[in-house]
Amino acid sequence: MNVAKAPSIPAFVGRALASPPPAVAGLAAGWLAFCLLVWGYGASPRAMAVLVFEGTWGTTYGAGQVLFKATPLLFTGIAVDLALRGGLFNIGAEGQLAVASLVAGVVGSRLPAGTPGIVAVPITLAFAMSAGALWALVPALMRSRFGAHEVISTIMMNRIADGVVGLALGAGLALTGTVRTADVVAGAHLTPLEAIHSGFRGSAASVALVLGVLTVVVVFASYRRTRFGRELGLVGLNARAMAAEGVPVASRLTQALVVSGALAGAASLGTVLGYKGYFEEGLGAGAGFTGLAVALLGRGSAIGLVLAALLFGTLQQGGLAVNAHVPKELMDVLQGVVICALALADARIRAHLRGRA
Amino acid sequence: MGEELARATVVAKAYGDCVAVRTATCIFRAGEIQAVCGENGAGKSTLLKMVAGMIVPDAGEVVVRGTKLLPHTPREAIARGVAMVLQHFALVPVFTALENVVLGAEPRTGFGTVDWATARARLERVTARLGMHFPLDVPVSELGVGDRQRLEIARALYRDAQLVILDEPTAVLTKVEANALYAALRALADEGKGIVVVTHKMDEVRAHADVVTVMRRGELVFTRTLDRSADVAAQVDEVTAGIMGAVHGGRGARAASHEAPAVGETVLEVRGVSLGRALDGIDLELRAGEIVGIAGVEGNGQHELVGVLAGELAPDRGAVKGARTSVVREDRQHDGLVLDADLRDNLVLGELGDLRGKLGTLDLGAIEGEAEKRLAASGANADLDRTARSLSGGNQQKIVVARALARLESTRARRARVLVASQPTRGVDLAAAADIHERLREAAREGAGVLVLSADLDELRSLASRILVIARGRLVAAFGPDVSDEEIGRHMLGLSAEERSPTEAA
Numbered sequence: 002m003n004v005a006k007a008p009s010i011p012a013f014v015g016r017a018l019a020s021p022p023p024a025v026a027g028l029a030a031g032w033l034a035f036c037l038l039v040w041g042y043g044a045s046p047r048a049m050a051v052l053v054f055e056g057t058w059g060t061t062y063g064a065g066q067v068l069f070k071a072t073p074l075l076f077t078g079i080a081v082d083l084a085l086r087g088g089l090f091n092i093g094a095e096g097q098l099a100v101a102s103l104v105a106g107v108v109g110s111r112l113p114a115g116t117p118g119i120v121a122v123p124i125t126l127a128f129a130m131s132a133g134a135l136w137a138l139v140p141a142l143m144r145s146r147f148g149a150h151e152v153i154s155t156i157m158m159n160r161i162a163d164g165v166v167g168l169a170l171g172a173g174l175a176l177t178g179t180v181r182t183a184d185v186v187a188g189a190h191l192t193p194l195e196a197i198h199s200g201f202r203g204s205a206a207s208v209a210l211v212l213g214v215l216t217v218v219v220v221f222a223s224y225r226r227t228r229f230g231r232e233l234g235l236v237g238l239n240a241r242a243m244a245a246e247g248v249p250v251a252s253r254l255t256q257a258l259v260v261s262g263a264l265a266g267a268a269s270l271g272t273v274l275g276y277k278g279y280f281e282e283g284l285g286a287g288a289g290f291t292g293l294a295v296a297l298l299g300r301g302s303a304i305g306l307v308l309a310a311l312l313f314g315t316l317q318q319g320g321l322a323v324n325a326h327v328p329k330e331l332m333d334v335l336q337g338v339v340i341c342a343l344a345l346a347d348a349r350i351r352a353h354l355r356g357r358a
Numbered sequence: 359m360g361e362e363l364a365r366a367t368v369v370a371k372a373y374g375d376c377v378a379v380r381t382a383t384c385i386f387r388a389g390e391i392q393a394v395c396g397e398n399g400a401g402k403s404t405l406l407k408m409v410a411g412m413i414v415p416d417a418g419e420v421v422v423r424g425t426k427l428l429p430h431t432p433r434e435a436i437a438r439g440v441a442m443v444l445q446h447f448a449l450v451p452v453f454t455a456l457e458n459v460v461l462g463a464e465p466r467t468g469f470g471t472v473d474w475a476t477a478r479a480r481l482e483r484v485t486a487r488l489g490m491h492f493p494l495d496v497p498v499s500e501l502g503v504g505d506r507q508r509l510e511i512a513r514a515l516y517r518d519a520q521l522v523i524l525d526e527p528t529a530v531l532t533k534v535e536a537n538a539l540y541a542a543l544r545a546l547a548d549e550g551k552g553i554v555v556v557t558h559k560m561d562e563v564r565a566h567a568d569v570v571t572v573m574r575r576g577e578l579v580f581t582r583t584l585d586r587s588a589d590v591a592a593q594v595d596e597v598t599a600g601i602m603g604a605v606h607g608g609r610g611a612r613a614a615s616h617e618a619p620a621v622g623e624t625v626l627e628v629r630g631v632s633l634g635r636a637l638d639g640i641d642l643e644l645r646a647g648e649i650v651g652i653a654g655v656e657g658n659g660q661h662e663l664v665g666v667l668a669g670e671l672a673p674d675r676g677a678v679k680g681a682r683t684s685v686v687r688e689d690r691q692h693d694g695l696v697l698d699a700d701l702r703d704n705l706v707l708g709e710l711g712d713l714r715g716k717l718g719t720l721d722l723g724a725i726e727g728e729a730e731k732r733l734a735a736s737g738a739n740a741d742l743d744r745t746a747r748s749l750s751g752g753n754q755q756k757i758v759v760a761r762a763l764a765r766l767e768s769t770r771a772r773r774a775r776v777l778v779a780s781q782p783t784r785g786v787d788l789a790a791a792a793d794i795h796e797r798l799r800e801a802a803r804e805g806a807g808v809l810v811l812s813a814d815l816d817e818l819r820s821l822a823s824r825i826l827v828i829a830r831g832r833l834v835a836a837f838g839p840d841v842s843d844e845e846i847g848r849h850m851l852g853l854s855a856e857e858r859s860p861t862e863a864a
Contacts, residue, residue: 226719228710239696246708
């Protein structure tokens, strides 16, 4: 009996090490990378960690900046999560957001000057989300009609978005001599949080943050409470059985990518309407990719997703805080490491990447 | 008694709270066909997978030919001559039969490339010895289930397996195919191989087994040698009693009496349906209240026929007229269930559109109520929060059947009047099968037309008032329930075509 028991204990430990909970693995790998990199630059990991904390959650300004950075991530995170429900990897949130942001800047600046916020914001948002949806529709159709893998096509759509946005700005959508659109009308500007509560003074965060959290909550509720959301999750688990039961699997997946694109486009609330007040080339860049990490880390619950967005917001803001001592790109490396560790630890992602029927 | 090939000594295996094998000690010998019987979830497959190195036991040990199996891997087990043929085949569909067999054990030429000639010659020797004939050079995806099964056995023997373990090998075979399989297995046993067969079918045990091992709820109840000189039937009855425990006394499967069905109007009419090379002029009429069986060797168009009746495949010619159809798929794990979703979702799969409230959002209370009702009606012993994966095969099938039956309810707006059940009790234990049969009869009594496609002739005879035979995409014969196995078998293999007169054939 003893002989038989003995090998089972290391086997158990080995299994736990081989597949820890994804969030734990991601954070542990991130912390390790942080220590090594900081140490490599000759700084003290501990001192840098203190700086990061002070620059983020240590002051109300820092906290406000974290909230600001987390805002677009809420939207791109939930966008990626929704597609992932159906088993699709929307790597294209980046491009969908870029196109949507351009449209938000253009539409928002062409509205009549006196348009009230209650009209201006919904109209601008509707156009921006439609643009994001349209950008996602291309890979969605390529998938449903020709079986093109959405990972490849959404990545390529990102590159195309880069080029198209630059071309469009150059072709007259930008103010002459610049790479930015005109200012959106005053009504399309979202209220900054500092105008609501003095504690946020100096922070760039706006009510877009509230809208982002609300969106996350509503989308998660829809997974359980709407036909689309619930069927999408079941399709992600076994498309064959759903097809056999008469659920239109192909159109569910197409819809999922399109809605995902629209949600990614809504992130322009945080950047264009909530912050700059115009669109310029590169605004919001990176939010789409970081949204992937947010979705992977926060999977399973609305709270998890919001916390993940806050974590990555913290990392971005923390990079600025230590910039005097170590390059802020260190934080980008950190994000990359966390994403890779998450991908390795999440069995569902591994299974997905191994191949799909 | 033959030489000992392998033994499992007080092995145990649990998955979380679920104990698959509590404790079992079992010896497997050369020269014998050993049947392992028990209900679904009794631990048969788990025990044998431990012997074949596929599952590492929590406790106890597996000894192969005198030494402990270490490392405990399938590779090591195969190297030592123990091979297992799984219920769900492990073949690469796009590879040919030959490629599948040599996969992982390729003979090499002097240049290090695969020596196909040697491999082919060796495989042909194996298949010839078994009396198996299937094409070696077509992709496995084009082979029928029976051929795939033979291929798996050939693969085991190609690797010099001394102990061949087969998990429900006859679940997908017709009677004739099953008999041929047992004849081949007997020849192997006579050569000195050890054969282990998991089966639910007592008639197979009666006809073919030398030794019977019975498992119940993770325990090995007994292993005994069948004494062919005495009354085998009585011994098999004891085996059945052992499987069922004290709950069931007799042999439930044949309990049905054939009361004449009160047939009503025609609910399904299939006229001249042809589809590619799979279906060739199918004519079929189904009336409310009757159960019609379709017997046939797997891969003779049953799959396509179900597809056409479900409305998924459009026939090239001909037409299907009739009422809405509810379908029980043959492959419950892939087509019937979302294994990782809970039973709540699985019981109303595809019906969420009908379970919405005023705002267009789902009415969670209605879903809960509907799922509760169906779960109770299913007779499956589980609660709604369990995943479908965590259920035994029998309980999974009860869930699938309950969902299909719910579509027949008279209160439904879009009520189905036709139930198409494909292999409704495949791989399901006796008690669950009897339960599912009773529900199919009940559906017919309540006015549905029921079409059952099955490879199990006993099942068809106990259910159906008419049995049609499908062969090469045609319905070639029709019988009453009293037809003999031999008669039906001849038609299933298409042997009687030439016996019929030209007028009859036309």
